[in-house]
Amino acid sequence: MSSVLDQMFVHGKRWLLSWIAGAPNSVIQITSSLINIIALLAVFLTLFALISVLERKILARMQNRYGPNRVGPFGLFQPIADGIKMLIKEDIVPARADKIVHFLAPVVLAAVAILTLGVIPYGRNMTPFTIDGGILFFFAVGSATELAVFMAGWASNNKFSMLGAMRAIAQMFSYELPLIIAVLPVVMVVGSLMPDRIVAAQGEYTLGIVPRWFVFTPWGATAFILFFVSGLVESNRTPFDVPEGESEIVAGHMTEYSGFKYATFFMAEYLGMFAVSGLAVTMFLGGWHAPARVLEVVPSYVWFFAKLSALLFVYIWLRATLPRTRVDQMMNVAWKFMLPMAFTCVIAAAVWHYAGRGLRGWLWSLFVIVFVYSALSILLDTRRKFAPRVYRFAE
Amino acid sequence: MNSIAFISISVFTLAAALAAATLRNLMHAALCLVLALLGLASFFFLLGAEFVGLALVFIYVGAVAVLIVFTILLTRRDSREHRGFNLPTPKATTGRTWSGVLIGLAVFGGLTWSILNTQLLSIAPPHIRALTVRKIGETLMTGYVWPLQCVGLLLTAALIGALVLVMEEKQ
Numbered sequence: 317m318s319s320v321l322d323q324m325f326v327h328g329k330r331w332l333l334s335w336i337a338g339a340p341n342s343v344i345q346i347t348s349s350l351i352n353i354i355a356l357l358a359v360f361l362t363l364f365a366l367i368s369v370l371e372r373k374i375l376a377r378m379q380n381r382y383g384p385n386r387v388g389p390f391g392l393f394q395p396i397a398d399g400i401k402m403l404i405k406e407d408i409v410p411a412r413a414d415k416i417v418h419f420l421a422p423v424v425l426a427a428v429a430i431l432t433l434g435v436i437p438y439g440r441n442m443t444p445f446t447i448d449g450g451i452l453f454f455f456a457v458g459s460a461t462e463l464a465v466f467m468a469g470w471a472s473n474n475k476f477s478m479l480g481a482m483r484a485i486a487q488m489f490s491y492e493l494p495l496i497i498a499v500l501p502v503v504m505v506v507g508s509l510m511p512d513r514i515v516a517a518q519g520e521y522t523l524g525i526v527p528r529w530f531v532f533t534p535w536g537a538t539a540f541i542l543f544f545v546s547g548l549v550e551s552n553r554t555p556f557d558v559p560e561g562e563s564e565i566v567a568g569h570m571t572e573y574s575g576f577k578y579a580t581f582f583m584a585e586y587l588g589m590f591a592v593s594g595l596a597v598t599m600f601l602g603g604w605h606a607p608a609r610v611l612e613v614v615p616s617y618v619w620f621f622a623k624l625s626a627l628l629f630v631y632i633w634l635r636a637t638l639p640r641t642r643v644d645q646m647m648n649v650a651w652k653f654m655l656p657m658a659f660t661c662v663i664a665a666a667v668w669h670y671a672g673r674g675l676r677g678w679l680w681s682l683f684v685i686v687f688v689y690s691a692l693s694i695l696l697d698t699r700r701k702f703a704p705r706v707y708r709f710a711e
Numbered sequence: 712m713n714s715i716a717f718i719s720i721s722v723f724t725l726a727a728a729l730a731a732a733t734l735r736n737l738m739h740a741a742l743c744l745v746l747a748l749l750g751l752a753s754f755f756f757l758l759g760a761e762f763v764g765l766a767l768v769f770i771y772v773g774a775v776a777v778l779i780v781f782t783i784l785l786t787r788r789d790s791r792e793h794r795g796f797n798l799p800t801p802k803a804t805t806g807r808t809w810s811g812v813l814i815g816l817a818v819f820g821g822l823t824w825s826i827l828n829t830q831l832l833s834i835a836p837p838h839i840r841a842l843t844v845r846k847i848g849e850t851l852m853t854g855y856v857w858p859l860q861c862v863g864l865l866l867t868a869a870l871i872g873a874l875v876l877v878m879e880e881k882q
Contacts, residue, residue: 320809414736414738414739416739417738417739417742447761448761448762448844449761449762449765449844450842452762452766452769452844453765455769455773456765456766456768456769457768458775459768459769459773459774460768460772460773461779462777463745463772463773463776463777464772464779466780467742470738470780470784485777485781489777507845508844508845509844609841663783
C-alpha cells in the first residue's frame with residue numbers, strides 16, 4: 317500500500333505515456349520531458365503562491381498582527397488577488413531604457429531558477445532530469461543569475477538600478493565560493509556529482525536509529541550552515557537584501573520594473589530560494605529519506621517537501637528576526653570567515669573518511685573544525701580595536 | 712534528429728557570434744557573446760561531453776562574461792556610446808577592410824585544406840564510451856596530477872597577485 321502511494325506519480329506518468337506507446341522514440345522522449353516540466357511548474361508555482369501568503373501570515377504572527385485575512389478563508393486566496401492586480405497593472409518601461417535587455421532580464425532570471433529546480437530528486441524515482449553532473453549543472457546554470465541581475469540593472473538606465481546590480485554581483489560572487497566549496501565535502505565522500513547517488517548514500521541508519529544524513533557529521537553540520545547562509549545571500553533575502561535595500565537605493569535592480577515584470581522578479585527570487593533549499597535538503601538532510609525506519613511508510617516526496625518547508629520556515633523566521641547587514645560586514649564575513657571554514661570542511665571530511673567513517677573519524681573531524689573555528693575567531697577578533705569611526709574619504 | 716540539432720545549434724551559434732562581432736552597442740555585443748558561448752556548450756552536450764559543456768557555462772557565462780560586462784562598464788565613460796571602429800563606414804578605409812577579409816579567407820582556406828587532408832576523418836571513429844565526470848576526475852587525479860597541481864599553483868599566485876594589487880597602501 318505504502319509503496320503504491322510512494323510511486324503514485326511515477327505510475328501516473330507511465331500511464332500517461334502508455335497512451336502514445338506506438339509513437340516513435342523521440343516523440344515519447346519529448347512527451348516524457350514535457351510531462352516532467354509541466355508537473356515541476358505546477359508544483360512550484362503553487363508552492364510559490366502558498367509561500368507568498370504564508371510568509372506574510374508568519375511575519376504578521378511574529379510581529380503581533382493578523383496579516384492578510386480578507387480574501388477567501390484565512391486569506392488563502394490572497395495570491396490570486398495579487399496575481400490579478402499585477403497582471404492588470406501598467407507595464408512602465410523608462411524612455412531611456414534599453415527595451416530588449418530590460419524585457420529579457422526578468423525572463424532570464426526566472427528561467428534560470430526553474431532550470432535549477434530540474435535536477436533535484438523530489439522522491440524515490442522522482443528526479444525530473446537525471447544528469448550525470450547534476451550538482452555541477454545546478455551551479456553552472458545558477459551562475460547565470462548574476463548576469464540576469466546585471467542586465468536588469470544596466471538596462472534600466474537608472475543609477476539606483478546600477479548600484480543595486482553592482483551590489484548584487486559583488487555579494488553573489490563572494491558567496492558563491494563558500495556555497496560551492498561547502499558542497500565539495502559531500503561530493504568527495506559520495507564520489508559522485510549525481511543528486512540521486514548523493515541521496516542514496518544517505519539512506520542507511522547508524523545502529524538502526526540515527527539516519528546517515530550528512531548533517532549529523534561535524535563536517536556536514538558545518539558545511540550545511542555555511543551552505544544555508546550562502547544560499548540566503550544568493551537568493552537576496554533579508555538579512556542580506558543589500559542589493560534591493562529599500563531604505564538606501566529604492567529597490568536596487570528592480571527600481572524601474574512594474575507590473576508583471578516585477579512579479580516575475582519576485583517569483584524568480586522565491587523559485588531560487590526553493591532551489592537552494594531543495595539542494596540543501598538533497599545534500600545534507602537526506603533528500604527524500606525518512607528520519608526513521610518506522611516512518612518509511614510515509615511517501616518519500618512527503619518527506620522531501622516537509623524538509624523543504626522546514627527550511628523555508630527558517631528563511632521567513634530569519635527575515636522577521638534580523639535587520640539588514642552592512643555591505644562591508646557581509647564581504648568581510650564571506651572572505652575572512654566563510655571561505656576558510658568551507659575549506660576546513662573539505663579537510664574535516666577527508667579526515668572523517670580516512671579515520672574509518674566511525675566514531676573515531678567523527679571525533680577527529682570535530683576536532684579539526686573546532687580547532688580552525690577557534691583559531692579564526694581569535695585571529696578575526698576586533699574587540700580590542702574599537703575606536704571612534706574615522707572617515708577617510710568623506711571629511 | 713542529431714543532424715537537425717547540429718544544424719540548428721550551428722546556425723544559432725554563428726548568428727550570435729556574428730552579432731557579437733558586429734553589433735554597435737558594446738553591451739549588446741557582450742550579451743550576444745554569452746549566447747554564442749551557450750551555443751558552444753550545447754555542442755558539447757550534443758557530443759556527450761557533459762562535463763566540458765557544464766564547465767564552459769560555469770566559467771564563461773558565470774565568470775568571464777560578468778567580467779567582460781564589468782570591464783565595459785568601468786572603462787567606458789558611456790557604455791551606450793557607439794563604437795566607430797567596427798563596421799566599415801563609407802568614408803573608412805577600404806584597404807583595411809579588404810586586408811581583413813583576405814586574412815580571414817586565408818585562415819579559413821588553410822584550415823579547411825588541412826582538415827580535408829587529415830587522415831583521421833577518413834577512417835571510422837572508434838566507439839568511445841560516454842565520458843563520465845567520474846572518469847575525468849580519476850584521470851585528473853592520477854595521470855594528470857602534476858599539471859593539475861601546477862595550474863593550481865599558478866591560479867593561487869594570480870589570486871595573491873590580485874590581492875597585492877588592490878591592497879591599501881599604508882601611509
